Amino acid sequence: MRLAFDIAGVAGAGALDIDISALVIAGWAGRDRHAIEHHIEELAAIGVPRPSTVPLYxxxxxxxxxxxxxxxxxxxxxxGxxxxxxxxxxxELFVSLSSDHTDRKLETVSVALSKQVCAKPVARQAWRFAEVAGHWDELVIRSHIVENGARVVYQEGRLAALQPPLDLVAGFTGGAATLPEGTAMLCGTVGANGGIRPAVSFTMELFDPxxxxxxxxxYDIEVLPEVA
Structure with missing residues (x-):
């Protein structure tokens, strides 16, 4: 899949077009065991079975x-x-933002299949990993949804709550702390305030304090009818 990014940072601005030929989603990627358990229980509440191991790729x-x-x-x-x-x-390693949009009904049957049936929205901007690697744990991911006509915070947390990205990469590659060219990885998420639920729109951000x-x-979500 061809993606286009605007790159901004200390080393200068520019445009980058890349072909992604392999997509990996790191699941159950919390750094703190209690946080992982919270997310497992959060999903168990909607019928999702416990993972066989953590993290999973x-x-x-x-x-x-x-x-x-x-x-x-x-x-x-x-x-999302x-x-x-x-x-x-x-x-060179780059950092952007994505939503692991997931079918929660199918997730109760198979997490892997539930991830395969929904598009994965990606931001159009990216940073050089080297520019944020030294203070990675301070970065904040956050999402909002529109609920009952109001914009509410759906998720929010520092990246310190998740596995270090190079550790996740090494776990996938078998030891190498670098991704192959053309491979992209989603690196885990934080819990949803008020529980997991659908919405008509989803906005997300990665903030460097x-x-x-x-x-x-x-992005907006258009729901198509489920017919039998």
Missing amino acids: YRVSDSLLTQAPRIQVVGGESS EVEVFLFQAGG RSGRTLGHG
Whole structure:
């Protein structure tokens, strides 16, 4: 899947077009065991079985990636999850933002299949990983949904709550702390305030408190009828 990013940072601004041929979603990626258990229980509340081990690496189709402002889903039981989006290009690691939009009804049957049936929205901006690696734990991921006509905070947490990104990469590659060219990874999420639930729109951001910079993206969800 071809993606286009605007790159901004200390090393200068520019545009980057890349072809993603492999997409990996790191699930159950919390750093704190209590936080992992909270997310497991959060999903168990809607019928999702416990994972066999943590973290898990789900392979899904790269064709699910989209930078469009709207996605379509079948039925009204899907929802987004804000996650860091890592990718390698030209020998350099970059950081962007994505939503692991997931069909929650299908998730009770198979987590892997539930991740395969929904598009994965991706932001159009990215940072060089090297520019934020030294204060990675201070970065904040946050998402909002529109609920009853009001915009509410759906998720919010520092990346200190999640596994260090290079550890996740090494766990997937078998030891190498770098992603292969053309591979992208979603790096885990934080719990939902008030529990997991659908919404008509989803906005997300990655905030760097040291520089004041923010990566952001939003999308609307169009629900298609579930017919039999």
